[in-house]
Amino acid sequence: MLDNKGHPNRLGIWGWLGGGRWGLERYLYTLHRLTGLGLLLYFLLHILVTSARAFGEQAWAASMARVTGGLFVIGEFLVFCAFAFHAANGVRLVLVELGWAIGNPIEPVYPYRTSVHEQRPLALGIMVVAGLLVLAGGLDFFILH
Amino acid sequence: MRDQRLWTWHVLAGLIILVLLGLHMTIMHLDVLVGIFNPRDPHPIAWANVAARARMGFFTVSYIVLLGAALFHGLYGFRNIVFELGIGRGLKTALNVVLVLGGVSLFAFGAWAAWAAGTLARTL
Amino acid sequence: MTTPANVTFRIRRYEPASQRPPAWEDVTIPYADGMTVLDGLRTIKETRLPSLAWRSSCRMGVCGSCGMFINGHPRLACNTQVTELGTSLVTVAPLPNFEIIRDLVPDLRSMFDAHAALMPHIIRDDVQEMYEPTGEYFQTPHELEQILQFSYCIKCGCCMAACPTVATDPAYSGPMPLAQSHRYNADSRDGGFAARTQVLATEKGPWKCHYAGECSQACPKGVDPARAIQLMKRQLVFDYLGLYKQPCPAKVVAKPAGITRRADVPEAPAATI
Numbered sequence: 307m308l309d310n311k312g313h314p315n316r317l318g319i320w321g322w323l324g325g326g327r328w329g330l331e332r333y334l335y336t337l338h339r340l341t342g343l344g345l346l347l348y349f350l351l352h353i354l355v356t357s358a359r360a361f362g363e364q365a366w367a368a369s370m371a372r373v374t375g376g377l378f379v380i381g382e383f384l385v386f387c388a389f390a391f392h393a394a395n396g397v398r399l400v401l402v403e404l405g406w407a408i409g410n411p412i413e414p415v416y417p418y419r420t421s422v423h424e425q426r427p428l429a430l431g432i433m434v435v436a437g438l439l440v441l442a443g444g445l446d447f448f449i450l451h
Numbered sequence: 452m453r454d455q456r457l458w459t460w461h462v463l464a465g466l467i468i469l470v471l472l473g474l475h476m477t478i479m480h481l482d483v484l485v486g487i488f489n490p491r492d493p494h495p496i497a498w499a500n501v502a503a504r505a506r507m508g509f510f511t512v513s514y515i516v517l518l519g520a521a522l523f524h525g526l527y528g529f530r531n532i533v534f535e536l537g538i539g540r541g542l543k544t545a546l547n548v549v550l551v552l553g554g555v556s557l558f559a560f561g562a563w564a565a566w567a568a569g570t571l572a573r574t575l
Numbered sequence: 576m577t578t579p580a581n582v583t584f585r586i587r588r589y590e591p592a593s594q595r596p597p598a599w600e601d602v603t604i605p606y607a608d609g610m611t612v613l614d615g616l617r618t619i620k621e622t623r624l625p626s627l628a629w630r631s632s633c634r635m636g637v638c639g640s641c642g643m644f645i646n647g648h649p650r651l652a653c654n655t656q657v658t659e660l661g662t663s664l665v666t667v668a669p670l671p672n673f674e675i676i677r678d679l680v681p682d683l684r685s686m687f688d689a690h691a692a693l694m695p696h697i698i699r700d701d702v703q704e705m706y707e708p709t710g711e712y713f714q715t716p717h718e719l720e721q722i723l724q725f726s727y728c729i730k731c732g733c734c735m736a737a738c739p740t741v742a743t744d745p746a747y748s749g750p751m752p753l754a755q756s757h758r759y760n761a762d763s764r765d766g767g768f769a770a771r772t773q774v775l776a777t778e779k780g781p782w783k784c785h786y787a788g789e790c791s792q793a794c795p796k797g798v799d800p801a802r803a804i805q806l807m808k809r810q811l812v813f814d815y816l817g818l819y820k821q822p823c824p825a826k827v828v829a830k831p832a833g834i835t836r837r838a839d840v841p842e843a844p845a846a847t848i
Contacts, residue, residue, distance in 0.1 A: 311674060312591075312673075312674030312675050312676045312681075312682040313589055313591070313596070313597060313674060313675040314674055315669060315670075315671055315672065315673060315674055315675050315681070316537075316671065316672050316741075316742055316743070316745075317671045317672060317742035317743075318742060318743055319536070319742075319743060320742070321671070321672070321738075321739045321741070321742020321743060322739045322742065322743070329787070329788050329789060329792050331786060331787055331788035331789075332739065332787040332788065332789055335739065335785050335786065335787040336739075338785070339528075339532055342525070342528050342529075342532075343529065343532070345525065346525040346526070346528070346529055349521055349522075349525060350557065353518070353557055353560070353561045353564075356564070357560065357561065357564035359501050359505065359564065359568040360563070360564040360565075360567035360568045360571065361571075362571060363498045363502075366498050366501060367498065370496055382480075386476065386480050389472065389476060393468075393469055393472070393473065396465050396469065397469065399785070399786060400462060400465065400466065402786050402805060403462075403784075403785075403786055403805050403808055404462075404805070404808060404809045404812065405802075405805040405806040405808065405809035406809075408801075408802050408805055408806075409802070410720075411720060411721055411722070411723065411724040411725065411799075411802065411803075411806075412720070412724060413720070413723055413724060414724055414727060414796065414797025414798065414799070415797075416797065418794075418797030418799070420788075420791040420792065420794075420797065420799040420801070420802065421788070421791060421799050421801055421802035421805070422788040422791050422792055422801065442481060442484060443476075443480050443481065445483075445484065446480055446481050446482065446483050446484055447480065450483040450484070451483065453776050453777065454776065454777060454778050454780055454782040455772075455775070455776035455777075455780060455782070455811050455812075455814075455815050456776075456815055457782075458782045458808075458812070459812045459815050459816065462812070531783065534744070534778075534783075535740055535743050535744040535747070535783055536743050536744070537743050537744045537745050537746070
């Protein structure tokens with residue numbers, strides 16, 4: 307019987323990027339995590355910045371003055387893009403992870419058509435929706451304002 | 452903590468956020484294209500608009516609900532990412548405590564701010 | 576790809592007694608028609624590297640022994656034609672996310688321990704009937720369809736090597752154990768959903784699966800573990816919300832009455848154990 311521990315061989319965080327068949331869904335998963343972290347960081351600061359409205363108009367104006375200007379506008383637009391992707395992909399994940407958009411179990415016949423293929427049109431549609439939201443947001447942020 | 456319960460609430464919170472944050476983003480960032488709930492000024496974050504929304508009970512309640520849902524959803528997601536890096540049991544317990552305390556504190560503060568803003572706006 | 580004259584195998588070698596870390600070793604051999612990666616390894620062991628170690632058995636894709644990391648993807652060595660890789664450089668490493676015992680031999684115990692913990696077997700109350708059957712458990716073709724795909728799993732570990740969560744988290748059960756747990760949860764003959772839920776509701780459950788889908792892409796048998804895991808999540812979420820009630824396990828079908836054996840069909844021989 308084997309007593310010793312073998313040589314470690316986990317892919318670690320590189321496994322979040324590669325190690326399988328490099329499908330689209332792996333990258334959507336990684337991007338979902340990155341946008342989630344970005345949104346969380348923004349949100350925690352947002353709670354503190356917007357709480358100024360509880361202290362009246364002057365406090366609100368001072369708080370908003372601290373977060374206006376060129377870089378902040380670009381940053382906010384990136385947050386909007388992150389939201390667009392995270393929300394759209396989130397809708398896909400709710401449908402997929404509750405087993406609704408992945409098709410029924412079938413007898414596997416080669417070449418195998420897995421649930422990944424079944425939900426691929428949804429994934430692509432969701433990307434189009436996210437892209438349209440980003441375009442609409444970009445229009446509002448940079449052109450119409 | 453039972454992951455079955457936490458994950459289910461994570462999904463439910465996500466659905467709540469989809470609706471409420473979608474509304475918030477529409478008000479704030481699609482205002483020229485769609486233009487809702489900005490009755491007093493073309494700029495969504497002008498004080499007149501902020502006060503007008505704070506006066507509406509719907510916004511006070513929905514901001515508090517959105518705050519709770521987003522804090523839970525975001526912090527649980529962050530917890531998942533860190534836990535999946537293969538950290539030890541002690542670190543997991545410590546992170547749980549920090550996230551619960553931090554989340555509850557931020558919720559209490561944010562909920563107070565939403566309520567206080569509403570009370571203030573009604574006196575104006 | 577045009578048939579190459581020679582193929583270079585870049586093999587990840589590791590000898591535990593040598594104290595040296597794993598390292599690559601290149602061997603070039605002539606290509607033979609229809610050569611699989613496993614054929615190449617056999618040729619190399621017979622003619623060049625007699626100490627090379629790997630696992631294989633059936634050499635036809637049914638035993639699941641020869642899972643390896645070939646040109647950056649987890650595959651069965653016996654099922655992978657050298658020409659399908661599109662290059663004359665074949666990189667062979669042990670399956671990632673498992674400790675290496677030696678050369679191309681991964682330590683699969685973590686996967687099998689996780690598998691056993693999720694009770695991958697029929698659980699019923701009628702133990703007497705299970706050990707001394709009086710008839711069949713009734714199952715319709717539709718009920719069989721809910722589990723058949725997942726029952727084709729050969730436990731090769733390719734899905735575990737592809738999974739991004741298994742790559743970082745040793746506490747995660749992994750696609751194979753979870754898919755096999757669902758295979759029994761979804762079996763109409765099984766009554767063990769409540770027992771398995773006790774384990775699946777914890778961190779050993781499917782909660783760290785985020786549908787990267789790589790397990791299903793890597794599976795050499797079309798088992799689609801990702802599908803099984805998402806179906807399992809639905810059952811568990813609905814169970815928590817009080818919307819799922821496990822159906823009663825299938826009943827035994829009594830033999831039809833008044834049946835007689837055909838004259839030309841002999842009786843089975845007596846049991847020897």
